[in-house]
Structure formats: structure tokens, C-alpha cells
Amino acid sequence: MAGKRFLEEPGSDLDQPNDQKRMRRRPSFASVIGEAVMVNSLKNFCLALEPMLRRVVNEEVETNLRRSTSFFTRSPSLRIQSLEPSSLQLMFSQNLLLPIFTGSKIVDLESSPLQILLVDTRGDQVVPTYLPLPIKIEVVVLDGDFPSYDNRTWTSEEFNSNIVKERTGKRPLLAGDCLSVTLRDGFAPIGEIEFTDNSSWIRSRKFRLGARVVPESYQGVRIREAITEAFVVKDHRGELYKKHHPPMLQDEVWRLEKIGKDGAFHKKLAAARIYTVQDFLKLSVIDPRRLRGVLGPGMSEKMWEVTIKHARTCDLGNKHFVFRRPNCTITFDPICQIVHAVIEGNSYSSKELPSNTGYIDTLVKRAYVEWNSLEEIVGISSDTPLLTQGELVDQYANHHQSIVKSFQPLGYSIFDHGDVEMGNLPSSAHLGFNN
Secondary structure, eight states, X not given: OOOOOOOOOTTOTTHHHHHHHHHHHSOOHHHHHHHHHHHHHHHHHHHHHHHHHHHHHHHHHHHHHHHHHHHHHHOGGGOOGGGOOOSEEEEESSOBOSOEETTSOOOBTTSOOOEEEEEEOOSSSOEEOOOSSOEXXXXXXXXXXXSGGGOOOOOHHHHHHTBOOOOTTSOOSEEESOSEEEEBTTEEEOOOXXXXXXXXXXXXXXXXXEEEEOGGGOOSSOOBOEEOOOBOXXXXXXXXXXXXXXXXXXXXXXXXXXXXXXXXXXXXXXXXXXXXXXXXXXXXXXXXXXXXXHHXXXXXXXXXXXXXXXXXXXXXXXXXEEEEETTEEEEEOTXXXXXXXXXXXXXXXXXXXXXXXXXXXXXXXXXXXXXXXXXXXXXXXXXXXXXXXXXXXXXXXTTOOOOBOOOOOOOOOGGGGOOOOSSSOOOGGGTTOOO
């Protein structure tokens, strides 16, 4: 056996195979040149491709940005919040005429159709303005509690969330052919619209009318919505019992405030033969204490003030009533107030008559009792000056006198003097009326 070799000398044959392997792994000159040519070609290709890639990327980015901008502009729910504050606002030209009943035409205080205006609220004044292009306006119903605490800075989302829809199974709350109108030159007239349901079924018991821009018809800055005051909508059956403002002389007395039809006050007045507003006003002039006693303690002082104030808004018209006696002729307005008197040939206006004599009280009481038999004439308007004394006497003689109306009661009560005989009136010579 050959002996073991414990040490290998440097430069032995064992190193030769490794050196050969290293020699084989080294690239050749040709391969190096080939790789350099390939890298150079790839660089040139990228440089040539870069402008085209940049152009394609830019076009795609611009297209996407354009689409995003259009989407945010058209969608009101995604409108940029910084655009919400605006000085442009819609508003109703006048308040509504109240009360409002279902099935009745909604009008303004002048009984005219509603109108919507475009105004600019910049500064301290509200200035009418207009847009160059027409826009669509929609009329909606709002909850009476909106906006809370009279807040005037609501957003479009808050406005839309407070729109009231009809009850299940009911017709739309608003009916009419002009719920959507066109605003031109800052003005939009609304035609005949009416409520189909009352407001008793919502928590606030009240509605408001609102007007907003139809989103698809306008893409500019926000135009704030218009709202009316809160109001109650009553069922049309209640219109049969509504009060008249102002009342008419021939209206039944229950048309006055605080007097309900067939109620306790109505029955008390009927028992006292007070059937109309004219009857009520005549007795309020002749003897207000008696009238107050007819209504009784059930009518508080506050209620009495409301009722009498409402009654006095009545239009008295131009009719007058003449009470004649051999020595006097007295002209009354329709509620038994003296307008003019001719006593013993002397002419007196209502202000010139003395109020401290029982003679005048007796004449007024007699005229009140005989009211249905008084002569009725047509007077002249209150803006016509008084005629002279001689002209008045001549006109009374010819039964064609025109009298100036006076609406101030004289402030006396004929019933305070007790009942007197209605046959022969006292002579004026003993009561301060001398020729």
C-alpha cells in the first residue's frame, strides 16, 4: 500500500482543476462587446419610447380630471362646501293670506297669485337681481318647525330633509299646474295651487311653503331657497265657520272673533235679538254695558276687547238713516251713531251736539227702537267737505240730503236714563236748544 500523504505541497496538481474552472467562467471579449451593444440599444429604445409614454399618460390624467370635475359640479350632494354661502336668494314677494283651507286657492295678502323673486342679500339691503339664463323653480311643502330658532343659514341638505311628503294613500300635498315654474329676469309667477290635506297630522301642526332651484336646471353658485312663515292648513269644512276679516254689516254675529257658531255667546246674543254684526255694533254704541252684560262673565275682558276690536273693523258703507220728528231731523250711520242733526231749524254736526242732555239721549233711543222704519238714504264719502248750514236745511226739506259720515261714537248711554214715554217728546226749549 502506498503511504498516506499528510501535506500537499503548493503548486501540486490538485490546484489545477480549480484554475481551469476559473479560466472557463471568464467572459470572452466578443461576449462583452455583444452585451454592450445590447444595453446601448435598450437605452436608445427607452429614450425613443419616453415621449410617447408621457403623452399617453398626460391625456389619460386630463380625461380623468375632467370627468371628476364634471361629476362634482353636477351633483348637489357632492358640491364643494365652500360654495354653499351665497348672496343670492329666492323669496316670496308677499306673505300669504291666512287662514288657508284645503281645496282653496293659495294667494298673498292682496288676494293675488304668489310670486317668487330673486334677490341679492349682500350688505344691509335686499336688492332684486336676475340671471342671464332662465332657471327652473320648484314649489314644495316644508315642516313648520324648519328652520329652528328662525335660523336663516340652512344648507341645501337641511332644506331638502325638511320637505314634507303626502301621507300614505293620499294625494300629493300640493295640487296645481304651476308647481314648477321658470324664473326669468328675476321673477317667477305661480299660478293656482292648493293644499289637498290639512296640517294636523305632523308634529308641528304647521306647514311652510318653500321654493328651490331644480338642480338639473342650474350649475352656478348656490341660490338659497325661499320659505314663507309657518301657518296652519285647516280642512275645507272649517271654511264654513271661518271668521270674516273685515266683517260685513249683514254677517251673522258668530263671524266675530271669540263668538263660536251655536256656542254659548251666540245663543245669548240671539236671545237678546242680536243676530248680525250690525245689531252687535248698534248696541255697542247705544249701550255697551248692556251688551257686555248679555255676553256675561264667561267672556273675559281680553276676549271682549278682541271681539269689539274685530267688530269695529267693519266697513260701514255709505248708507244713512234719517229719523224725523216735527221739531228735529237726525241722521245716523248704519250703527246708530249720529252724523248730523237739525233741531228747531238749527244744524249741528256730531261734534257740536251737547252730550249732557237727556233730550238727545231720548231721540237716539227712539231711533234705535224704530230703526226698521227709518228712512234710508245714500250719503257721500268722508273726504267731501261739509256743506253750509243753509244748504243742509234746504236739502233736508227736499229729502235729498247727502251726509258726511262720522265713525266716532258719542259716548253716552240712553238706557242709563230709564224708560221714558215714547209719545210726546220733551220740548227743546227747556233743554238748551233755543232758536
